[in-house]
Each structure stands twice: as C-alpha cells, then as structure tokens.
Amino acid sequence: MHIELTELLRCPEPHEQDPLVLSTGEMVGRMVRTGLVGCPVCHKEYPIVKGVVRFSGRGTRETGNVGGVGGTAPVSRFPSPADPQTIQALLDLSGPGGYVVLVGSATRHAEGLAGLMGGIHFVGTNPPPDAEELPVLSLVECATIVPLRQSIARGVVVGAELARAPWIAEAQRVLLRGRRLVIEDAGAALPDGVTKLAAGHGLLVGEKR
Numbered sequence: 001m002h003i004e005l006t007e008l009l010r011c012p013e014p015h016e017q018d019p020l021v022l023s024t025g026e027m028v029g030r031m032v033r034t035g036l037v038g039c040p041v042c043h044k045e046y047p048i049v050k051g052v053v054r055f056s057g058r059g060t061r062e063t064g065n066v067g068g069v070g071g072t073a074p075v076s077r078f079p080s081p082a083d084p085q086t087i088q089a090l091l092d093l094s095g096p097g098g099y100v101v102l103v104g105s106a107t108r109h110a111e112g113l114a115g116l117m118g119g120i121h122f123v124g125t126n127p128p129p130d131a132e133e134l135p136v137l138s139l140v141e142c143a144t145i146v147p148l149r150q151s152i153a154r155g156v157v158v159g160a161e162l163a164r165a166p167w168i169a170e171a172q173r174v175l176l177r178g179r180r181l182v183i184e185d186a187g188a189a190l191p192d193g194v195t196k197l198a199a200g201h202g203l204l205v206g207e208k209r
C-alpha cells in the first residue's frame, strides 16, 4: 500500500469515520509492505501483509444482497475484451493526479492504464490472488465494503464477477460526483445516483450525479 493512501482508508465497521492510524513495519520506497492499520473508534487492527491491507479477508465470497442496495446478479457474464485505451476513454480520464479504484478482476487494468497516463494512483479492491502491488497500485481486501472514504475516486472500474451488490453501490459511494463508473458487465444494474451513459461490448458506463 502506498503510504499516502492511509488518509483515504476507512474502517469497515458501521460507526462514525475517523482517519485510521498507520504503524509501518517494512517499507519499500513509499510502499508499506508490512504494518498495521488501526481504527481509533472501534480499536480494531488490520494487518498489512506483503503490501496488501487485509480488512476482513478476501471479499469474493458470495454474500447475497444484504443491505438492501437493490442489485441482482445478471443472467449472464462475458469475459471483457476491454483494453486500457477503451477503459481510459470511458472513464474520461484526462490529466494526472488523484485515485482510480479497480474492483475485483478490474485490478488487471492498473498497469495498462498507468502506462497511458502517469500521476494517477490505482487502488485494487479484492484483487485476483495473483495480483502484485506496484508503485502505482495499492491493494486492499475487504469482504463487506470498498474500505475507502466517500467520494475520493476520479473513476471506478468494477470487474464482471463483482458486478452485483454490495460492490456496485460501494463503487458509487467512493466515486467523486460528476465522475465515471465502468462495470465490466453490460447487463448489470447501475446503483442509485448514477446516470447511464452507454452500454455495449460487455461494458456499462455511468456518471455519478
């Protein structure tokens, strides 16, 4: 995890959100390889192992539609043919700076997108098991939420396998207003507060109102 991501993390417990506190162990450059992230409200501690912040284990288990966010699993899913240029264009990313959140298998886009434009830091949430962090990519795992504060992302891409509750609503929550959400499942349901812009070729694009 990039050390500057600390201020954007949030505790997954349902309580008021105060900034989490980082205790660093091993560092490689600006990346924290081992350490602890502590919550000042509920006093839970979350380990950083091999660079990955582990809030509550891998989040790819089926959890059902708890929380009433209204998403339902689509009937069919197709492997996405999306290339980085397409994703960049759909996210309408221009200019450096800020954060882009990649959910699940969408984490694989980090290297390609970073090669197209510098100065953006990527956050992979519940990445595939073989994903490795990069100087431009921080990895976090959480079974219940995207463990980031509200309205911090310049763009969010959700992988097909997580194109359902609660992840789509979580993508909307962390996205900045006026910015784009891309879901790698053209048949997914957009969350409340997101206006549909386009769908096709296995992708669904919306903009947060």
Ligand SMILES: [Zn+2]
Binding pocket: 011, 012, 013, 015, 039, 040, 041, 042, 043, 044
């Ligand atoms: Zn907490």
